[in-house]
Each structure stands twice: as C-alpha cells, then as structure tokens.
Amino acid sequence: MPTTITAADLRAGIEAFYAWHMQLLDDGRIEEWAAAFTQDGVFTADGHPEPVSGRQNILAASRQGADKLAEAGIVRRHWLGMSDIRPDGGVVRVRSYALVFQASKGEGAALHASTTCEDVLVLDDGGSWRIRERVVRIDGA
Amino acid sequence: MPTTITAADLRAGIEAFYAWHMQLLDDGRIEEWAAAFTQDGVFTADGHPEPVSGRQNILAASRQGADKLAEAGIVRRHWLGMSDIRPDGGVVRVRSYALVFQASKGEGAALHASTTCEDVLVLDDGGSWRIRERVVRIDGA
Amino acid sequence: MPTTITAADLRAGIEAFYAWHMQLLDDGRIEEWAAAFTQDGVFTADGHPEPVSGRQNILAASRQGADKLAEAGIVRRHWLGMSDIRPDGGVVRVRSYALVFQASKGEGAALHASTTCEDVLVLDDGGSWRIRERVVRIDGA
Numbered sequence: 001m002p003t004t005i006t007a008a009d010l011r012a013g014i015e016a017f018y019a020w021h022m023q024l025l026d027d028g029r030i031e032e033w034a035a036a037f038t039q040d041g042v043f044t045a046d047g048h049p050e051p052v053s054g055r056q057n058i059l060a061a062s063r064q065g066a067d068k069l070a071e072a073g074i075v076r077r078h079w080l081g082m083s084d085i086r087p088d089g090g091v092v093r094v095r096s097y098a099l100v101f102q103a104s105k106g107e108g109a110a111l112h113a114s115t116t117c118e119d120v121l122v123l124d125d126g127g128s129w130r131i132r133e134r135v136v137r138i139d140g141a
Numbered sequence: 142m143p144t145t146i147t148a149a150d151l152r153a154g155i156e157a158f159y160a161w162h163m164q165l166l167d168d169g170r171i172e173e174w175a176a177a178f179t180q181d182g183v184f185t186a187d188g189h190p191e192p193v194s195g196r197q198n199i200l201a202a203s204r205q206g207a208d209k210l211a212e213a214g215i216v217r218r219h220w221l222g223m224s225d226i227r228p229d230g231g232v233v234r235v236r237s238y239a240l241v242f243q244a245s246k247g248e249g250a251a252l253h254a255s256t257t258c259e260d261v262l263v264l265d266d267g268g269s270w271r272i273r274e275r276v277v278r279i280d281g282a
Numbered sequence: 283m284p285t286t287i288t289a290a291d292l293r294a295g296i297e298a299f300y301a302w303h304m305q306l307l308d309d310g311r312i313e314e315w316a317a318a319f320t321q322d323g324v325f326t327a328d329g330h331p332e333p334v335s336g337r338q339n340i341l342a343a344s345r346q347g348a349d350k351l352a353e354a355g356i357v358r359r360h361w362l363g364m365s366d367i368r369p370d371g372g373v374v375r376v377r378s379y380a381l382v383f384q385a386s387k388g389e390g391a392a393l394h395a396s397t398t399c400e401d402v403l404v405l406d407d408g409g410s411w412r413i414r415e416r417v418v419r420i421d422g423a
Contacts (some may be wrong), residue, residue: 008294012149019223023236075280077238077255079222081361082301095305097359099238099383101255109255114359114383114391118242140356140385153290160364164377216421218379218396220363242381242396244422251395 011085014094014121017129022078028066034059038122038130045136046115077101080117091132092121098136114139152226155235155262158270163219169207175200179263179271186277187256218242221258232273233262239277255280293367296376296403299329299411304360309346320404320412327418328397334341362399373414374403380418396421 005013017036024033030118037043037055045052052061069076083096098117103109146154178184178196185192193202194207210217210250224237239258244250261274288296299318306315319325319337326333335344349356365378380399385391402415 004250006149006291007298008153008288008291009147009149011298012152012290012296016148016226019225019237023161023225024240070355075255077223077280079238079240081222081360081363082304084305085298085303096301097305097361101252101280101362103255103279105281107281109252109280111383111391111393112250114385138385139359139383139391140387140389147290149294151289153293157289158292160366160378163364164366164379216396218364218421220379220381222363237360242393242395242421244420246422248422250393250421252393276304 005096007085010087010092011083014083014092014129017121018080018083018096022080025062025066026076026078028070030059030063030066034062036129036131037134038124038132039134041131043131043134043136045134046138046141047136072104074102074104077103077114090122094119094121148226151228151233152224155224155226155270158262159221159224159237163221163238166203166207167217167219169205169211171200171204175203177270178275182272182274184275184277185224186275187279187282188277213245215243215245216251217244231263235260235262237252246270251256285362289367292369293365296365296367296374296411299403300362300365300378304362307344307348308358308360310352312341312345312348316344318411318413319416320406320414323413323415324420325413325416327416328423329418354386356384356386358394359385372404375405376401383412 019043021033021036034055035112037058041055041058042051042053043058043084048061052058052104059082079099079101083094086093100112100115101109102112116137118135120127123134124130162174162177164254175196178199180196182196182199183192183194184199189202193199200231220240220242224235227234237258239256241253241256242250243253257278259276260272262270265271303315303318319340321337322409323337323340324333324335325340330343340375347385357384360377361383362379365376368375378399380397382394382397383391384394398419403411404414406412
C-alpha cells in the first residue's frame with residue numbers, strides 16, 4: 001500500500017470498491033465480481049460448509065447461488081457499512097457490517113440477513129483493491 | 142466539474158449532499174428539497190405514472206405525498222448508500238441503493254421499500270450539487 | 283478543531299469514529315465505548331427516563347442494557363448514516379439517522395428501531411473525537 005495515502009483517501013477508495021463490487025453481485029455479474037478476489041482468495045461464510053479457496057471456486061459457488069435467485073425472481077441488495085479500516089503492513093483489514101435485503105414480486109422487500117464481514121484487502125499491480133480473505137458471519141446463526 | 146477534485150473529495154461532497162437532501166425530504170421541507178433539482182430536472186419513479194419534469198412539478202408531486210404522510214402520522218427515513226460514482230464529462234453519474242424505512246406510533250418501524258436510485262448530478266454556479274435526472278426503481282415491483 | 287481540515291477529511295474521520303464506536307457497543311465492549319464520551323458528556327435518549335450525565339453514569343446505564351441483551355442471546359447492530367456534518371466554532375454538530383437491527387438464534391434478524399442521532403463532537407487533546415452531547419429520538423415513539 002502506498003504509504004502516502006491519507007486515511008480519507010483510503011476510506012473513499014475502499015467504499016468505492018465495495019459499492020462497485022456489491023452492485024456487480026446483486027446484478028448477477030458474477031464473473032466480474034469474482035475477479036475482485038485474488039487468484040488465491042479464500043471466502044469463508046456461515047452459509048458454506050467449508051471455506052472456498054481460489055477465485056475459480058468462489059466463482060462457481062456464487063454462480064450457483066445467483067442462478068437460483070434469478071430463477072426464483074429474487075433480487076438481493078447487499079449493504080456494507082460501518083467499516084472499521086486498519087492498514088496492517090502491506091494489507092488493509094476491514095471489519096464491516098453487512099445487511100442483505102431481498103425483494104420479489106410476490107413478497108415485496110424484506111431484511112434477509114444481518115452479518116459481519118471481515119476482509120483482508122490488497123492492492124493489485126494496477127492499483128485496484130482485491131480481496132485476499134473474506135469471512136462472513138451471520139448474526140444469530 | 143472542476144478537473145482538480147480528487148475522488149475522495151467528490152465522494153465526500155456527494156455523500157454530504159445526499160445526507161442533507163434526504164433529511165430535508167424526511168423532515169417535510171419539500172420546497173428546499175425540490176430546489177436541489179435543476180429547473181429542468183426530471184424525476185422518474187416507479188410510483189409515478191410518468192416522469193415528472195421541472196422543479197415546480199417535482200415540488201407539487203412531492204408536496205402531495207409529504208402531506209399525506211404527515212396527516213397519517215408516518216415518518217419516513219430515506220437511506221441512500223452503496224453509491225457508485227462516475228464522473229462523465231461535465232456531469233457525475235451515481236447509481237445507489239436506497240432504502241425507505243417508515244415508522245408511526247401504532248406500527249413501530251419497518252422497511253417500506255428497497256430501491257435503486259440513478260442520478261445525473263451537476264454543479265451549479267455556486268458550487269452546489271443539483272439533480273438533473275433521477276430514476277428510482279423499486280425492487281420487486 | 284484544526285481550521286485546515288478539509289470537509290472530506292472531516293467526514294472520513296467522523297465516519298471512522300462512528301464505525302469503531304458502534305462496533306464497540308455491539309461487541310459489548312462498554313468501557314471502551316463509554317470512554318468516547320467526554321467526562322461530562324450527556325446522553326439523552328427516548329429509552330432513558332431522563333438525560334444521563336457523565337461518562338461513569340453513561341457507562342453504568344449501558345452496561346446494564348448490554349448485560350441483558352447478552353443474557354438473552356441477542357446481538358444488536360447499530361448502523362449510523364446519512365450524517366449531516368456541521369462544524370460550529372470549536373465543535374462539530376452531526377445529525378444522523380441510526381437503525382438498530384437485532385438477531386438471535388430463535389428469531390433471525392429484524393429491524394428493532396429507526397432513530398435520529400444528534401451529536402455534539404469535540405476533539406480531545408490527542409486528536410480523537412469525543413461525544414459531548416448525544417440525543418437519540420426513536421421514530422414513531
């Protein structure tokens with residue numbers, strides 16, 4: 001991470017990354033979404049039986065989930081917020097809250113889940129954020 | 142848009158604008174709220190039968206809605222977030238998620254709607270953001 | 283408040299403060315949470331019979347609430363957002379929306395309350411934000 005970046009620039013950049021990234025997921029653009037993990041990225045979630053390792057496996061797992069939602073006519077909106085951002089050597093550790101809302105024609109909109117999301121972020125050679133590790137824990141699970 | 146503005150300054154300015162603007166709406170200060178649209182602003186929403194054009198018409202349409210809520214003793218809170226912000230020539234295009242919560246004495250608080258909000262923002266001569274176009278789509282509508 | 287701080291730096295700093303502070307509360311780290319009030323801080327909330335004055339009393343009142351939630355197996359997540367931030371002489375006045383979500387094993391996740399949160403913030407000698415006054419009003423109360 002460039003050592004000259006201010007805390008405000010860091011926060012703005014990470015918030016922009018999350019907004020872009022969550023919108024990709026919710027729009028079903030899973031290939032682009034998965035590309036924001038590092039090649040060796042690891043995604044651990046309460047909903048997964050075990051951690052998913054590697055961008056290709058993360059893509060496959062999420063593709064399946066996205067297809068099921070699309071077939072059921074369900075739109076999800078992932079809100080990430082209240083991010084605590086801590087540079088730590090060459091990485092940035094971020095602990096956020098994440099809410100998942102979902103809507104469909106029959107059911108209207110409702111809260112689906114409240115979670116915490118712990119990321120280890122790295123900058124790639126092009127200066128874009130990539131997720132090396134993500135751990136999502138569902139509140140009340 | 143000044144070409145010297147950083148991404149962090151742009152994001153902070155737009156977030157400040159949205160916070161101020163949504164609080165005006167929810168406080169029933171509709172005249173001030175409508176003034177944040179350009180004179181020729183266009184507001185398209187799933188709830189409107191057709192796009193509303195011009196600040197005066199946007200004001201009239203929203204005044205009616207705000208009066209009905211006030212009579213019914215309903216408070217709404219508009220949360221805009223997850224904003225993807227893209228400068229595009231002289232304008233800024235922003236795609237956000239927006240949640241509407243509502244509360245009343247009898248009913249407590251509840252999620253009212255999950256939406257997407259697509260804005261075209263411009264800076265006026267005084268350096269304040271104005272909405273030239275807004276499109277709100279209700280999830281699951 | 284240093285007069286040289288930009289609006290973007292101010293917003294980023296306050297958002298970082300709120301994220302850190304709300305996570306302390308929701309994690310039950312009440313002593314650290316209470317330390318972010320000034321020694322003579324005043325916390326007024328619809329849920330309190332009268333304003334709570336002084337860091338020690340704020341700590342005691344919140345300790346009790348946190349213990350009850352922990353015993354009941356309830357996790358709360360406080361989301362603060364849509365912050366309107368106004369420097370005012372040596373202090374900063376912030377009016378935000380705050381949502382409280384809660385989750386437990388039996389009940390899943392649900393919206394608990396929608397509120398407004400009005401703060402008077404000051405910088406302490408070490409450059410950290412402290413809350414001198416907080417007023418929380420529950421929507422629909």
